[in-house]
Structure formats: structure tokens, C-alpha cells
Amino acid sequence: MSVYAVEGLSLSLNGAQLLEGVSFAIDKGGCTALVGASGSGKTMSCFAPFGLAPGTPTGSARLEGAEMIGLAEPALRPIRARAGFVFQQPLTALTPHLTIGSQLAEAAGTRDRSALAAMLDRCGLPEAKLDQYPHRLSGGERQRALIACATAHDPALLVADEPTSALDAGLRHAILDLLDRFRERGMGLLLVSHDLPLVAKHADRVVVLDGGKVIEDGRAADVLERPQHATTRALIAASPRLDSPAPLLPEPGAPLLSASGINVRFGKLAAVSGASFDLREGEALALVGRSGSGKSSLARAVARLGPCDSGTVTWRGDPLPPRSRMRAEHRRCLQPVFQDPAASLDPHWTVQQSVEEPLRHLFPDLASEARAERAAAALDEVELGSAYAKRRPATLSGGQAQRVAIARALVADPELILLDEATSALDVLVAGRILDLLGKLQASRRLAILAITHDLAVARALCHRTAVMDAGRIVETGDTAATIAAPQSQALRDLVSAS
Amino acid sequence: MLAILLRRLATALPTLLAVILLSFVLMRTAPGSPFDSERPLDAATRAAMDRTYGLDQPLIVQLGRYLGNVLQGDFGPSLVYKDFTVSGLIAQGLPVSLTLGGLALILAAALGIAGGILGALRPGGWLDRWIGFKSAVAVALPSFVTGPLLVLVFGLWLSWLPVSGLDSAAAWILPVLALATPTAGAVAKLTRTGLAEAMVQDHVRTARARGLSPLTVLVRHALPPALIPVVSYLGPAAAGLLTGAVVIETVFGLPGLGRYFVQGALNRDYPLVLGVVILYAGLILLFNLIADLLYGLLDPRARG
Incomplete structure (x- = not known):
């Protein structure tokens, strides 16, 4: 039984066809990853049905059975509230002049401090962060705070657009592990990423997009190990791997610097x-x-x-x-x-x-x-x-x-x-x-x-x-x-x- | 926050002193004297007058004495309005100017910010364009046009409101409106522009994604950063509004500070001009300080 199903989603803006007949589904507790090069329509596919991207999409997108396409903003808002959103840039995605606690309270619909602290705690942040402003937090902490806000109301679906690409490698798996724990509670995860090793580890379905169309769709292991389409193969080949052969580098010459x-x-911090x-x-x-x-x-x-x-x-x-x-x-x-x-x-x-x-x-x-x-x-x-x-x-x-x-x-x-x-x-x-x-x-x-x-x-x-x-x-x-x-x-x- | 406050105060005092010095020297290097009139005074009378007011002393001595007196709160006698001290004149005019300017400031901020928000609710809609047009007109019209126009329409044709003087509370309405109009227009434009920028920020999208109502998103998430340029503008503008709007006070016959400023300068009434300048500079410094504190409220990163 899928939590979220998109069928034949199309979107055109100023005469350009951005999406054409995109279909995919996410099971309860499942994770579907949208992969593709930039401009392939991954982000649009995520946000257009929820009214968070420009343009008016056609087709069908049902969250827990409720159709969203064709709804006006006031009718869309309660359905959108059944989903949570995590964005790519943790530096700018939180409101700078509100404390983490007040943004979390807004998302959770409660001001109860112990409840809010528990929400931060399950994202790996201490209660003290409730009173801090976003600029006091590191990139990884902000992304955790953003996830805490996005999951505060126990959404049926979490949409995560490149949630880790602005973070360093060590943090990426930690953030995805965190998202996996929410999936165990039955939340569906729609993950956008160009980090294929990460996708391979966490997603159970992979949808490959190219030029606004789905070119490949299947179980993550099948798609990544036996790609059928040339673009998918190019994406996999371009993924940098530590076991690829060392390149030929020019011979160094005289001392330069x-x-x-x-x-x-x-100030007090010794940076170097x-x-x-x-x-x-x-x-x-x-x-x-x-x-x-x-x-x-x-x-x-x-x-x-x-x-x-x-x-x-x-x-x-x-x-x-x-x-x-x-x-x-x-x-x-x-x-x-x-x-x-x-x-x-x-x-x-x-x-x-x-x-x-x-x-x-x-x-x-x-x-x-x-x-x-x-x-x-x-x-x-x-x-x-x-x-x-x-x-x-x-x-x-x-x-x-x-x-x-x-x-x-x-x-x-x-x-x-x-x-x-x-x-x-x-x-x-x-x-x-x-x-x-x-x-x-x-x-x-x-x-x-x-x-x-x-x-x-x-x-x-x-x-x-x-x-x-x-x-x-x-x-x-x-x-x-x-x-x-x-x-x-x-x-x-x-x-x-x-x- | 306290550190910022102390740092600002530490720079405000030297600034004020510099303003006093500069205006003192400028006033004295300008040709003319407070005792010039149609009929020239004879030399003996003139020397006696200069001696009475200490104007025969070297400039540096006069300056030292003036500063000493100012520190004790004594701004000296007016050289033109005989029998009045500068403090007395300011005490007469200031309440009128403060009331006029304060009301105009509140009205301008309220109208301007509300107009900016209304426009931003539906960007490009008819209300947005109408408010944009109105505020452009409001900024462009000088108060010596809006003032008499308001008097003509509401005072003379419709006879709804008094034309001049301060005999009733209703008499404040027209001058406050005329004074507030250009500032309100500028605030509306700044708010609208700031909101347009803020509404496309990532954090506003996050707030929308959270399922908040459009008004909550606008007021709670987009407005504070959008108000930063408004605050920068209103700081100095407030000092200007409060210390007497010469044109408005003249048009509506209000006994405010503005006329002392103009007449003091024209008559070379040194103590009067210096007194008003110190007041004006002090208010500017005060309002910039308030603006700095408001920045900290609007953007926690500015709190240092």
C-alpha cells in the first residue's frame, strides 16, 4: 500500500516542458530515490505537486489517497501539512531571526518544552539548542534541526531534496541513518540525491530522470547494478570511487611555494x-x-x-x-x-x-x-x-x-x-x-x-x-x-x- | 547587546562634540552679526552689546565658556528674542514639534508597513500596483503641496477640519497627515521591496512547506528581515520629523521648533542655532542608537 503515488505528472513553464508523465510511488516506511543530472527534473517532481514550485502541474499526485493536483493553495495546505520537507541548503533553510525552539514549536503545533526537547533528542541534538538561533549551529546541526522541524508532526511522507549534498562526507550517512529511523515508524521517504553510493545504501526504489522523463525505475539494487539506460550508466560511471585506478599526473618540477x-x-578560535x-x-x-x-x-x-x-x-x-x-x-x-x-x-x-x-x-x-x-x-x-x-x-x-x-x-x-x-x-x-x-x-x-x-x-x-x-x-x-x-x-x- | 549599547554611546559623545565645534565655527565664520538691522548701530552701543554677550572675547574663550555652560544645561540667552533663553524657546516649541513629529512617525510607519504587507500578499495584483502607485505619488509630492491641498479640501471646501492653529485635537489631523505622507510612501516602498526579496528566500519556502497560513509566513518569517532597510531609513527620518517640519509648521501656523531654526540662522542668533543643532544631533544619535537596537531584534546575527 503506497503512502504517496505520482502518476503522469507533467509541468510546463514559459513554454518549456519541465516534466513529462513522471510516475513513481512510495510504500509505507519505504524510500524512493529520484536520481539524475542537474536539470533532469528531480526537484520539480518533488515540489510541484505540493505547490512549492512555480507553475501548475497536471496529472495525479495522491498523498494517503488525497489528490493534490488541481487544488488551490488553501485546499492544498492541509494536505501539504501531512508531509515534511527537508531542503538542500541547511544554511538558509531555517528562519534566521527565530530560535530553533520557536520554529520547532510552529511545526509541531505545541509549545510544550519537554515534547520539543524530545523531538530534538531523536535527531541527535541537545535540549539547549531550543533556545539558540540557527547561525549558532554548524551545518550538520542545522540539517538535524531542519529534520526535527520536518518530522515534528509525524508526517506520512518526508520529502528530502539533496539533504546531504551541502554537508561533508562524514555527516552524510549519519543524516541518512537518522532518516531511516523515521522510516521504521512508517514514514515514507522521497529522497533526491546525486550521491549514488548513498542512494544504493538507503533507498529501496530508484527512479532515474532525464530531461523531465522517467527513463528507469526499479529496485535500487537492480537499477544500480544492472542499469538499462545509457544515462544511468553514465551517472554510475561518474560517481567518484576510491578504487578507480590512479590517474597519470605530470612530473613535479622546481620548488614553487x-x-x-x-x-x-x-578571536579566541585558532583556525590554523x-x-x-x-x-x-x-x-x-x-x-x-x-x-x-x-x-x-x-x-x-x-x-x-x-x-x-x-x-x-x-x-x-x-x-x-x-x-x-x-x-x-x-x-x-x-x-x-x-x-x-x-x-x-x-x-x-x-x-x-x-x-x-x-x-x-x-x-x-x-x-x-x-x-x-x-x-x-x-x-x-x-x-x-x-x-x-x-x-x-x-x-x-x-x-x-x-x-x-x-x-x-x-x-x-x-x-x-x-x-x-x-x-x-x-x-x-x-x-x-x-x-x-x-x-x-x-x-x-x-x-x-x-x-x-x-x-x-x-x-x-x-x-x-x-x-x-x-x-x-x-x-x-x-x-x-x-x-x-x-x-x-x-x-x-x-x-x-x-x- | 549591552556591549553594543556602550560602544555606540562611546562614539556618540565625541560625535556630538564634533557637531557643536563645527557649527560653532561655521556660524562665526559666516558674515553678519545678530545685531545687524536696517539701521546700523553706532560703534559704542555695538561694543557694549558685544561685551554684554561676551562676543568681544577671543573665539576660543567663547567656545570654552559655551561648552562649560552647555555641560551645566545652560544654552545661553537668545540674542534676537530678547528676554528669552534658548532653553526657554526650545521648551516652548519642542512639545508641539514632538507631538506633530511623533504622531506623523507613528502614522507613517503604520501606513507604510501595512501598505507594504498588503502589496506583498498578492505580488503584481491590482492592490499591489495601486499601493505602489500611491506610494510613488506620496514620495514625489512635497509637503508644501500636500499641506495647502489638504487645507483647501478638508478645511475650506468641506469645512471638516480646522485650517490652522491648535485650538482643538482635530487641528492635529491635517498637519500630521501632510507630514506623514512622504515618509509613509517611502516606508511602503522599502517594506514592499524588502518583502519581495525575503519572500523568495529558502527559509520562507521552509515555512510555507510547514503548512503555515500565507499571513503567518509573511509576518513571522519574511517581515523581520524585510524591515531592516525600513529601520535604517526611519532612524534619521524620525529625528527630522521630530525636530520641526519648517514647511508644515508654517503652512498650518503651528508654534513648533522649525521656525526658530530658520529664523535663528537668518538672524545669526548664535546660541539659538547651536541649541537647536545640539538637540537635532542628539536626536539623530538617539534614533540611530534605537535603530541599532532594532537591528539586533530583527536579526540575531547582528547581536554579535
Whole structure:
């Protein structure tokens, strides 16, 4: 007996057919996973029937037998209240000006403190969090709080849209285990994810979407082990795996960058304590560790993009000046690519303007034709081409926007690029292609890379060496494959077992 | 919260002092004197007048003495309104201005925020567009147009309300309305824009997904962050409303502070202008402090 059944769900918006005849069902206590590349209609399929996505869907969607399609908002609201929702971004999904307790009370319909504390407790949060505001909680804690709110009224169905993709690997299984415990109480789970290993472990049915249509549907084990459709096979192939063969990396050359005794403090918190590492020409080093271990603070301190309280950094043997005294010739050597491409590109600028911007500042003598030429060359190098030059970020997909960000980093001809979780915000297919591109650039330009990541697969795909960070210190450094094969530190053992 | 309060107070006092110094020096470097009139005074009388008011002393001595007196709460005598002290003049005008400005502030905030919310309930609907149009008109119309217009319609044609003076409580209605109109329009626009931004935030979607009514979602989840720009705007605007709306006071013949400000400056009545400036600066600092405290209420992250 299914809790939730969708049949022939279609949705078009501004003339574009977003969903076409999507059907799936979830049993009581079951978990159905929707998988597919970005833009395949996973999120729309989840939210459209509940009136939480733009557009008016057609077809049928019944929650505990109650039809939702065609209902107006006031009639839809009580049915929607029989479901709970968990969203992708725990940072923004909670109301910032209300305490966890008051949001939970709103969801639960009770103000009884011991009842609310019990709801937090079953999500692994202590009672004290009731009185805190969301910004005081870590990403994992917020996601637990969001799950507590979504399950407070014992919903028949929980809709979870990429509930773990903004979290680091160690937390992912913990969150899914938590959701599994709710399923034991009879709640159905509709899970959207591009993390196939996670889906394989937790879902009992898998529905593969492509271009708004269901292309494959079946028991999770069947679909993932014997995929029938080419797109499904591509999704599975793109899933980074620790047992895939090591890539061929370029041979490192002369010493390039050396950081020693780096300390970064934020008030009382020591974000980085006494960290040191070296990097040679064409060499790639991965800084891995869980969220909050200090990887980003260390990389930004070394690249002179963030504060650095003490320690020295040398570039080809010469000391690199502090952040405030970095000049164009220093900045040219080292360019960053950040996690969220949509946020790191100015929405008002065209792609070409964004890519030209570093040239404007780092090579002020360059004529505008020469700038345009180099920007076009950089766009070619990231396989976008001149057709994209006049577009603005809002019209680009996540992968395209990240390619623009990479082109912007390359245009100044740096010898080292800093990748700050450069693939974490992208879905697995797109992330795989971006990793391929970075691998090609690494070989063709002999580009040195400092890659910050919580994803060991990224380290394996690109990096000669890996440094593991824990609580602001580098606890382990070594050849990537060997280090991952035989982790010495607890921090790395945790990361390996979570991957 | 207390730390923010103390930090703000620590910066407010030097700011106030700087304002006093600057206005003191500016007033004195401007040409003219409080004793200039159609018929020039003879030199001896003029010297005697200067001596009486201490204007013959070096500027630095005058400044020192003025600051000393201000610290004791004495703003000096008015040089033009003979037999009145500055404190006395302010004490006469301030209650009128505070009542007028306070009522206008409350009306503007209430009308503006309510208008912004009504518009945001159905974005793009007829009510939204109508309120948007109304607030644009309200902002664009200067009070020397709305004031006389209100007098003409409600005072002269319809004879519903008194035209000027303060003989009855009803006399407040027209000036408060005229003063509140532009501020209400600006608040409505800011609220509406803030809500439009807030309504597409993730946390608002979470609230909607929770099955809350549209009004609860709007007021409880979307409104507080949307009000932050409104508070930024209302802080300084409130100080302006409270310290005398020159035009409105003139149009409606209200004995408020505004006219002292203008006449004091025109007549080079140094103590009067300085007194009003200190009051104005103090109110601005006070309202910015209140705005800072409200930020903390609207966004817990601002509490530090």
C-alpha cells in the first residue's frame, strides 16, 4: 500500500516542458530515490505537486489517497501539512531571526518544552539548542534541526531534496541513518540525491530522470547494478570511487611555494595552528579534512586572500608580502576558484567582462583588443567558446558557471590555482567533467594546484600529495594513493570510511 | 547587546562634540552679526552689546565658556528674542514639534508597513500596483503641496477640519497627515521591496512547506528581515520629523521648533542655532542608537 503515488505528472513553464508523465510511488516506511543530472527534473517532481514550485502541474499526485493536483493553495495546505520537507541548503533553510525552539514549536503545533526537547533528542541534538538561533549551529546541526522541524508532526511522507549534498562526507550517512529511523515508524521517504553510493545504501526504489522523463525505475539494487539506460550508466560511471585506478599526473618540477608555521586566529578560535607545506611546479596538493578543520583558512592565508597572523610564505624562494602589500605581479602567479560559481560571478556582468576583469587589474597595460583575445582564448580552454562571451551568469548552468570561474582564474596565466571545494556544489556528472577539465589543464599548462576538499575522490583524481587537517593542524601528509590506502590519523580514517 | 549599547554611546559623545565645534565655527565664520538691522548701530552701543554677550572675547574663550555652560544645561540667552533663553524657546516649541513629529512617525510607519504587507500578499495584483502607485505619488509630492491641498479640501471646501492653529485635537489631523505622507510612501516602498526579496528566500519556502497560513509566513518569517532597510531609513527620518517640519509648521501656523531654526540662522542668533543643532544631533544619535537596537531584534546575527 503506497503512502504517496505520482502518476503522469507533467509541468510546463514559459513554454518549456519541465516534466513529462513522471510516475513513481512510495510504500509505507519505504524510500524512493529520484536520481539524475542537474536539470533532469528531480526537484520539480518533488515540489510541484505540493505547490512549492512555480507553475501548475497536471496529472495525479495522491498523498494517503488525497489528490493534490488541481487544488488551490488553501485546499492544498492541509494536505501539504501531512508531509515534511527537508531542503538542500541547511544554511538558509531555517528562519534566521527565530530560535530553533520557536520554529520547532510552529511545526509541531505545541509549545510544550519537554515534547520539543524530545523531538530534538531523536535527531541527535541537545535540549539547549531550543533556545539558540540557527547561525549558532554548524551545518550538520542545522540539517538535524531542519529534520526535527520536518518530522515534528509525524508526517506520512518526508520529502528530502539533496539533504546531504551541502554537508561533508562524514555527516552524510549519519543524516541518512537518522532518516531511516523515521522510516521504521512508517514514514515514507522521497529522497533526491546525486550521491549514488548513498542512494544504493538507503533507498529501496530508484527512479532515474532525464530531461523531465522517467527513463528507469526499479529496485535500487537492480537499477544500480544492472542499469538499462545509457544515462544511468553514465551517472554510475561518474560517481567518484576510491578504487578507480590512479590517474597519470605530470612530473613535479622546481620548488614553487613554501609555507611554514602558518597561524590564523579568529578571536579566541585558532583556525590554523603552525601549518607548513611545500608545493613544486606542476604539483598538486590536496588539503582534506572535515568542515571547520581549517583547510580554507590555511589556503586563503597562504594565497594572501584571507588573514594570516604569523608564519612565512615564499614563492620561488622569495618571501610573499602580507595581504595588504600584495602587488599585481604577485597576484598573477596565483588565482583562486571558489565553491559556488553562481556566487563568485557578478550577476550583472557578462561572461566576457568577468573573465577580462583580472587582466584589467593585473595587466593594466594590455589594450582592450588583446584583453578580449585572451579572454576568448581562456573561454576556449575551458571548452565554452565565444558563444558564451555575452551571456550573464543567470543563464548559465552550475557547470558552465564554474567553467567561467576557471577561465577567469586562467586568464592571468597563473602558475598555481587554488581550488576551494571547486566541484562540491555541482552534481556528480558535471563535477566529473570539471575534474576531467582540470586534469587536462594540469597536464597542458603544468599548473600547480592547491585543492581544498572534503571529497577524497577529488584528491585522488588530481593530486600528487594529500595533507590531512584536523582542528587547525596538519596531522598527516603523504602520497595521495598511499595515504588513503593506509590512513595514519583518526581524521583521515573517518574521511575514508565515510567515502 | 549591552556591549553594543556602550560602544555606540562611546562614539556618540565625541560625535556630538564634533557637531557643536563645527557649527560653532561655521556660524562665526559666516558674515553678519545678530545685531545687524536696517539701521546700523553706532560703534559704542555695538561694543557694549558685544561685551554684554561676551562676543568681544577671543573665539576660543567663547567656545570654552559655551561648552562649560552647555555641560551645566545652560544654552545661553537668545540674542534676537530678547528676554528669552534658548532653553526657554526650545521648551516652548519642542512639545508641539514632538507631538506633530511623533504622531506623523507613528502614522507613517503604520501606513507604510501595512501598505507594504498588503502589496506583498498578492505580488503584481491590482492592490499591489495601486499601493505602489500611491506610494510613488506620496514620495514625489512635497509637503508644501500636500499641506495647502489638504487645507483647501478638508478645511475650506468641506469645512471638516480646522485650517490652522491648535485650538482643538482635530487641528492635529491635517498637519500630521501632510507630514506623514512622504515618509509613509517611502516606508511602503522599502517594506514592499524588502518583502519581495525575503519572500523568495529558502527559509520562507521552509515555512510555507510547514503548512503555515500565507499571513503567518509573511509576518513571522519574511517581515523581520524585510524591515531592516525600513529601520535604517526611519532612524534619521524620525529625528527630522521630530525636530520641526519648517514647511508644515508654517503652512498650518503651528508654534513648533522649525521656525526658530530658520529664523535663528537668518538672524545669526548664535546660541539659538547651536541649541537647536545640539538637540537635532542628539536626536539623530538617539534614533540611530534605537535603530541599532532594532537591528539586533530583527536579526540575531547582528547581536554579535
